[in-house]
Amino acid sequence: MDKTIAFFGAGNLAEAIIAGITRSNIVSNEQVLVTNRSDNTRLDLLSEKYGVQCNRNKEEMIQEANIIILAMKPKDAGNYLNWLKDHIKPHHVVISVIAGLSIEQMEKTLGEGIPVIRTMPNTSALIGQSATAISKGSYVPLSQLYLAEELFQTVGITKIVDERDMHTITAIAGSGPAFFYYMVESMEKAAVEAGLDQETALELLTQTVIGAGKMLESSGENPEQLRINITSPSGTTEAGLNQLIANKFDKAVKACVNGARERSIEITNAQK
Numbered sequence: 286m287d288k289t290i291a292f293f294g295a296g297n298l299a300e301a302i303i304a305g306i307t308r309s310n311i312v313s314n315e316q317v318l319v320t321n322r323s324d325n326t327r328l329d330l331l332s333e334k335y336g337v338q339c340n341r342n343k344e345e346m347i348q349e350a351n352i353i354i355l356a357m358k359p360k361d362a363g364n365y366l367n368w369l370k371d372h373i374k375p376h377h378v379v380i381s382v383i384a385g386l387s388i389e390q391m392e393k394t395l396g397e398g399i400p401v402i403r404t405m406p407n408t409s410a411l412i413g414q415s416a417t418a419i420s421k422g423s424y425v426p427l428s429q430l431y432l433a434e435e436l437f438q439t440v441g442i443t444k445i446v447d448e449r450d451m452h453t454i455t456a457i458a459g460s461g462p463a464f465f466y467y468m469v470e471s472m473e474k475a476a477v478e479a480g481l482d483q484e485t486a487l488e489l490l491t492q493t494v495i496g497a498g499k500m501l502e503s504s505g506e507n508p509e510q511l512r513i514n515i516t517s518p519s520g521t522t523e524a525g526l527n528q529l530i531a532n533k534f535d536k537a538v539k540a541c542v543n544g545a546r547e548r549s550i551e552i553t554n555a556q557k
């Protein structure tokens with residue numbers, strides 16, 4: 286890809302994407318520019334670890350870049366977009382990974398004709414395993430949408446979606462890994478309380494999650510059938526599932542997804 290990619294924001298998510306892009310060699314490391322608000326140590330670390338170009342001169346970065354990635358927190362996006370509108374040109378494409386930042390908001394600030402793409406990746410990008418949703422704005426030619434797909438395919442799978450689904454996707458796929466980690470933490474705690482050593486518990490749980498994920502991916506069965514296959518009548522799985530049902534697991538998970546979703550809606554509304 287003969288493009289220069291400028292990251293504005295150098296946090297956890299930016300690093301996960303930078304790791305994937307540099308590993309894939311889709312562009313050379315010198316074609317990845319990175320800046321943040323003020324943390325030079327962080328920029329030094331990223332440049333050492335991934336060979337990317339860290340820069341404090343935002344204007345220079347915009348001039349060199351074709352693709353501008355917005356990777357700051359939602360609360361910092363408004364000020365940054367106001368700055369960007371005076372520097373952006375229609376040949377740029379702006380790709381946001383920011384939860385709740387709507388295409389309408391970006392287009393309104395940056396002005397007519399500026400191509401903007403909204404995405405929702407997750408931190409598994411770090412190991413090339415993100416599930417990234419992508420929605421395009423009004424001024425994005427298909428060639429730029431394909432470019433965004435190509436870029437995010439270096440860090441996992443991509444799916445083009447309608448922007449109205451982004452709140453739900455942010456909950457299940459953007460935040461999703463954290464919910465699975467929390468489940469693993471809870472299972473690990475229960476196992477340790479029952480006397481298993483922590484290292485063994487975590488090792489076995491990790492492989493159990495990987496195995497279950499790969500079964501979902503490649504067995505051709507839906508999750509319900511996979512669960513049924515494990516659940517012997519009057520067996521241990523049934524006993525465990527009965528406890529999840531008695532403790533309203535389904536309700537807790539729905540509340541979790543809705544809580545994350547509602548927060549995404551709130552973030553959007555706060556920017557209006």
Ligand SMILES: NC(=O)C1=CN([C@@H]2O[C@H](COP(=O)(O)OP(=O)(O)OC[C@H]3O[C@@H](n4cnc5c(N)ncnc54)[C@H](O)[C@@H]3O)[C@@H](O)[C@H]2O)C=CC1
Nearest residue numbers: 293294295296297298321322356357358359361365383384
């Ligand atoms: N962490 C995650 O799992 C995911 C995060 N996101 C989104 O990614 C964005 C970043 O999240 P994290 O990396 O977790 O946050 P973070 O707090 O680790 O990093 C934010 C970065 O933005 C920089 N920044 C702030 N204002 C700036 C500006 N004006 N110019 C340049 N850099 C600026 C900060 O210095 C910092 O490097 C958020 O908007 C979040 O909604 C999306 C999907 C998953």
Ligand SMILES: O=C(O)[C@@H]1CCC=N1
Nearest residue numbers: 383384455459460461
């Ligand atoms: O918690 C957050 O707001 C971000 C967005 C999705 C995952 N992390």
